[in-house]
């Protein structure tokens with residue numbers, strides 16, 4: 572039985588500037604955008620019925636003319652669909668050079684996958700038709716139809732639209748000066764269940780940094796609607812720390828990103844950002860001054876709290892909370908109840924009565940991307956057996 576230690580993901584816009592992190596692969600460099608076909612990648616498909624291909628047929632939303640995706644088509648044109656009754660286990664592999672002196676490596680990529688199952692950070696086996704990502708030495712054997720062992724996976728399903736993903740950093744100290752193998756795994760079972768489309772990936776970017784302990788972060792009570800207390804670990808020999816931040820949606824020319832804050836003193840370990848926008852995703856990075864390595868550490872993201880109201884449904888011992896309302900990009904649905912998983916189903920219905928989203932609600936936190944929906948009034952309808960309750964939800968642009 573494989574043991575999975577999944578990694579969390581968040582939005583990230585890639586960046587490259589003087590003394591920034593080092594971008595190893597991205598855009599046409601290393602064919603991270605798949606515009607040069609599968610050059611630089613090894614597709615390990617064997618005789619599996621659902622295969623990795625690099626072609627032009629993926630669901631709209633990828634960059635350029637091609638992306639990497641799963642297809643059951645035996646020959647071109649490759650449809651972006653899979654055979655849900657034929658088990659497949661296939662890999663797309665890239666060996667990434669790691670510069671000497673590197674300590675951390677992280678990856679960002681665009682992806683979409685409906686498949687089957689919902690990624691569960693505590694049980695990644697819940698993804699029955701989905702993507703997982705592994706890393707290991709370049710000697711790692713990769714064989715279609717055979718499981719990998721012992722590597723750290725990250726993966727997901729149930730994402731119908733393209734989103735930017737970020738994989739938490741990997742300690743690459745032992746790979747510095749050589750290469751690390753990154754492995755994208757697609758697996759589907761043969762239960763006949765699963766929804767089109769399967770996974771597609773584009774715009775893969777890898778970054779490294781010689782920084783290790785200086786990753787900045789802010790979370791929980793350290794973040795309010797307009798402020799964030801950002802902390803980091805101190806580094807021996809540093810005379811100061813520089814911190815830059817921006818809204819994830821901001822360009823790299825944003826003033827708070829182009830001109831970092833300087834916090835003097837070796838023992839400084841936090842600063843408070845003010846004037847932030849409520850309900851907004853921010854990205855933050857920190858680096859040292861006065862040390863041999865002055866690259867930024869791996870970036871983290873945080874979301875300021877929302878001011879807008881929470882809408883809530885309550886009945887028979889259960890609470891279903893929707894927020895923010897109005898919502899722009901991602902609707903969060905928190906479910907508290909003592910019933911079985913999958914007790915509730917959610918449908919999002921537009922003003923014309925058309926169902927535009929459906930989902931099975933898990934106990935705990937659920938997220939639904941709504942950034943592609945037109946602005947307007949919707950009803951979030953929660954079903955339990957034959958019963959339904961709804962709240963009014965505003966999608967704002």
Ligand SMILES: [Ca+2]
Nearest residue numbers: 604634635637
């Ligand atoms: Ca592309």
Ligand SMILES: [Ca+2]
Nearest residue numbers: 687700764765
């Ligand atoms: Ca399935």
